[in-house]
Amino acid sequence: MLSVEDVTYAYGDVPVLQDVRLEVQAGEILCLLGASGSGKTTLLRIIAGLERGYQGHVLVDGQPVDQVPPHRRGFGLMFQDFALFPHMRVADNVAFGLRMAGMPADQRRQRVSELLELVGLSGFADRDVTQLSGGEKQRVALARSLAPRPRLLMFDEPLGSLDAGLRDRLARDLRQIIRELGLTVIYVTHDQQEAYTLADRIAVMQAGSIAQIDTPSSLYQQPRTVSIARFLGLTNIVPVQQVVSGRAITDLGEFNVQGRPAALLLHPDGIYSAPDGFDAQVSEVVFQGRQYRLQARAADAMTVLYYVDTYDHDQAAPQVGEAVRLAVDPSAVIELSD
């Protein structure tokens, strides 16, 4: 439905985006996940038409829209600060897009009340938007951007300014509404949990480029590079010294590999104690309910993170200082490039 072709953008002398390529399918939720400064919001603004002076093209259904101003693209964008119109009531905010589209007043009223019901704000129509709580503002902003039925709806960190508990609940609500309406969505966030909750596919952005696009589970299980793995919080990264006939030699022993990786990720979910593993010493134990989160110091002061299920009765509860032997399931050895 939407294609971004080789988009490059610089703010003054500072490069912000470099040769970004992206495809979004109709009905898909794509998350742009990246740290601040990775260029994800700029990419969103370019797609929206709010940013000009870039190289490359944005296409909708194969047609370039680079010269189409934002108000004629038929896209929706929900801003991080919600950007509600402070001089209008809730209902007028929601109805704004319909009014611009020339919908008659009675139909407008009908649609506004439908939308307010959808986001759980029935009865808020006549409220002053400046008097609303953060979560209520977010819902008004959502209803407002849904109202004109955008062909593509974009979210710029819509939950970023809310507190953690509210954020999780609203992310799930949002997912349900988006699914129900079958919307095509680009969702910008720096929070991987939010991205996992919402996305069909996640595009990880780093330093102005898209580093990897994958489904949430593939991304989490098989990050492609060292920096993506680090960004996702997967820190069991061992440098590869050399690869000899399909065996990668590391400080923690030898592992079977297919290519010539720069480093290996020993995925914490595939690490277990076994007599034939490498030696390590437990340095931290955190009880997390259904599992223990453990840090163990291995050779060369490398710290390895792994988990032990609370109900794994074969193992006694680990102790700090305990010597352990750890093995890695072959499927949990992920080859990383630089």
Next chain:
Amino acid sequence: MDRDRPPLAKPAAIGGRLLWRALLVLPLLFLAVFFFYPLLSIFDLSLRPDGTLDLSGFWRIASTAYYRDTVIFTVYQATISTVLTVGLALPGAYVFTRFAFPGKSLLLSLATLPFVLPTVVVAAAFMALIGPRGFVNTALMDAFNLESAPLQLMQTLELVLIVHVFYNYAVALRIIASYWMHLSTRVEDAARMLGASGWRLWWTVRLPLLRPAILAAAALVFIFTFTSFGIVLILGGIRFATLEVQIYYQARSVFNLPLAAALSLVQIGFMFLMMLVYTRLQRRLTVDISSAQRVARRPQGWREWSLLVGNLVFIGVMLLTPLLALVARSLVEDGMLTLNYYARLSQNPAGSVLFVPPLQAVGNSIAFAGITTVLAVVLGLLTAYLVAGRGRSRSLTRWLDPLFMLPLATSAVTLGFGFLIALDTPPLDLRASWVLVPIAHTLVAIPFVVRSVLPAVRAIPPSVTEAAQMLGASPWRVWRYIDLPLLSRGLVVGATFAFTVSMGEFGASLFVARPDNPTLPIVIFRLLGQPGAVNYGQALALSVILLLVCLVSFVLIERVRTLGVGEF
């Protein structure tokens, strides 16, 4: 979801963008033609009166005792006015900082009323109070059976100084008090613990701490009184000519334009220096303000009570008596209460100094003020957008802001004189046209509109206008439905300022208004300069009309301003 959508719209025409850029150039163009061009003409005429470099005008100013005295007197009267004003405002600021009392904020905003009052109205008000025909003199004459007025203040320096205090008291009070309110009390407490009290506390702690505020207030009052024109011209007369009055006299009575230009250049030089000093002082005001807010309390003991009451009585008497005297005196003829002076405003008696009935001047002024308001609001709004510089480079906007404040820092007489000598040759021969009046007024009013609207323009978050675009609003509709409603308060305040400034403008109008199309202040000025009770009464009646217009504006501005607090 996409089924019922129209196909993607065609690219936007680039005409809208170009039109917007062209609109933004308008204020710059206006400023160039009607401010810088006249200003350059003054430079040209003073430095090259006959086409070659000739500095004899300046030599004449420096070598002739009369002109030298004008410069000295201008500085002298401004200095005394400043010392008096700041000296009287200091105890007032103390009272407003330290004490809590009912009606405090109302009084503080009332104290700024003189700021919107036209000079002719204030001059007429003081004449109604302490002039030869004023209340105080008639009362004294009645009481002691005197033949002539015992209090002869007209054409004295004392009267000019009193009126300057009337005008500038609130300016000094506000600057000093608002600074003082943000100073921590701890330093003072510490000094008190170390044994300082009474006068020593003032000299060693309070005054040094307040120095930045006192100096800034003094600089501003000095600037205002240095360029005082109407007050000096009407109440002081040519005997006490300041530079402003001398420029007017040389240009309009003696027709020595090169000398007037040279005097203007001296004046511009002084103003430039003082604005430089003021902006430096003002910058110091923002630093070293401690966050600790001083808490005002009820006064204790007879000394504090008498200080409070004394200051409040002073403010009340100073503000109200001249204005009340003006209204009352306009209603009294030969000791009888009457509306005679008002009734006669529509007639033009034979042998009058005026070409038109006085009431027509009211119509003229309202028409001019209407045109000024429209021009100043449109240009001021565009200027605010230009200065706010959405997405434009900051370095550009940094010098645009002071650029548009320049007409405010240039005296009205200089503006008027510049018009007189610059706009008299084709293609800009506007001497015979009435448009010069609203144009001059617009120049003075634009800074007020910019000051009222700019904060509102800056306060509109970019995301809000972008959200409107994303919802399908074209740039014009974004402005119509988002910007305009959010700017409406600022625009109302700016428009009211523009209207009031135009109604009361005197200095520039005196140069550019045509005799058959006089403005209200000019008619008042002419009538005040004439002998006879009828002329005097009519002048007062017209002043009351002008006063009422300004009062309504003042109330409107204060209302809209206070309503704006805490909204959005």
